[in-house]
Amino acid sequence: MTVLQTALTGLRAVRGNRLRSLLTALGILIGVGALIITVGIGLGTRTSIGSRISRLGTNLITVTPGSVTSGGVRTGLGSSTTLTMDDAAALGDRSVAPDVAGVAPVVSRNNAIMVAGPVTWTSSVTGSTPDWLLTNARYVDSGSFITNRDVRDHAHVAVLGPTTAANLFPGGNAIGSLVDIQHVPFRVIGILQPRGAQGLFNPDDLAVVPISTAQGELITGGSLTSVQRILVSADSRDAIDSATEEVDDLLLQTHRITDPAQADFTITTQASILSTLDATSTALTLLLAGVAGISLLVGGIGVMNIMLVSVTERIAEIGLRKALGARRSDILRQFLLEAAVISAVGGLLGVGLGGASTFALDRFTSLVTVFSPPVAAIGLMIAAGIGLVFGVLPALRAARLEPIVALRGS
């Protein structure tokens, strides 16, 4: 028999036993569906991370206290106070760091209680300097941003994110109004342009105040000089590496550290965040694909199981085919292809299920998912391959049946 004829025989057998074939294929169906959904989520996460980071501005360099070195993870990463206002001031010196366009020291706290008249709202509050706008690639929508003078004067002025403003001032009269942040009164002087929610973190829900005011009155336990991180903006995308180097050299120098491995700060660029997130999402994708793989394995065992039953049931058919001149290889191929066809049909349904779920997830949940045709094709091939692999044992059993024994089997 030719492969085509054998495949047709297989298809006919599958059609003739629709319910059982479907149940057999269920494991494969779920496996391939899961594969497509999980890879879809993985790819979606990756693309959304990519677009998020390009929106953030790729020129951003972030300096955080503490370090992750070959010596191990230092405790209190990000909470130790090795970065100071002086560091920020030094980085702002164009003659020392020519590739640095802007420097914004930052302190912040989450869950700050804000009260405006009858409205109470909980949000995060950030203390920084005018360069916060530049380094974050943000813009003011109305009003103005905090100035160097506000920082120097410990002014009680605040710039609100659009979400915060809308919640605190439903009437829209935010600018010029008073808001109590952690019981400290601030006057609203500006509202930021919206950036759009990004997963769990909403960059439009915050208040920005002068860093000096925040250090003195909002951040409990902090000092007036230490900062939680320093945002540095490189002159251009191409200047990121040299700017990073300048920041590193300067901070090592001011911190009097000779061995860079002992640095008490960590420099992160968008590129490095991107690659970290990329690696994380790759790991996640692989993990999820592994789960899908296990269900495919279970599905394959199901196929083997049913094929063994099928061989036992069709002993008379096998005997007859042998009596009519089928060789072992013909029978082997027939059952192999039948298993492959069942699995491929399951795979096809799985692609349908996975595709539909991918679109549904993308549309009806906050997850970003991507349907990838190559992955669907691979899923199909894997399904058929599993049918072939797990069909071997039943097919061999069928092929080895002696014709007389098989004929008597009826």
Added chain:
Amino acid sequence: MTGGEHAVLHLEKVCKTYGAGETIVRALRDVDLEVRRGDFVAIIGPSGSGKSTLMNILGCLDIPTSGRYLFAGEDVMRMRDDQLAHIRNLRIGFVFQQFHLLKKLTAWRNVELPLLYRRASRRRETAMRALGMVGLDHRVDHTPNQLSGGQQQRVAIARALVTDPELILADEPTGNLDTTSTRDILAILEQLHKDGRTIVLITHDPEIASVAPRVVRISDGVLTEEAVGTAIELDGRRARAAKPRTARAPRRRAASPMIVEDAASA
């Protein structure tokens, strides 16, 4: 070769035993048999006498325990599995008591089966012609459960004929049929014989065996030749059967119909 040119089947001291030791069953004992081209041989014997065992060996479905078996001059006992499959496909047509049709396939698909294993082309056409020979042109698209027992057996005979084999082996082909259908089937077999086919018919019923010019009796695995009818009649039949033998080769290639259209209703 001992078998001679014209012997399709040649068995010499063929033994078949099942099991070993205490439970050994000697199903065939020193069986000698020669079937020539164009012969119509009935093998008759009671239940358990070894008829099916012999049929399996003749049909290359099983191998003798000892002895010598030549199929058309070739030593079957030396053949590999695939060669046996090849012989079964090309040179033998089987008709079984239980029909052994595939339930899910239509009549013509069932008849087509042997052709699939020899990579033949124009399979539908060939299958249709074979169904025509058994008078079933009007039932080609019916599945076995839409056919009567007699019709099913005719489909099975068409399947045995479709490859134009040298030997037709029928094991109790009428065992599951009523008298009318039995007559139909026997008429078809007789017609095939008249057309020069070699037929081995296995039965336990002497009446059925009587359609064959030559009858061989088997009991407890031992074969004895037995003449049916007068010697003259037998010779007459043999002479008739011998005629197409010479004209055989070109006819086989042409694969023209061997049976009159209404053979089944005869």
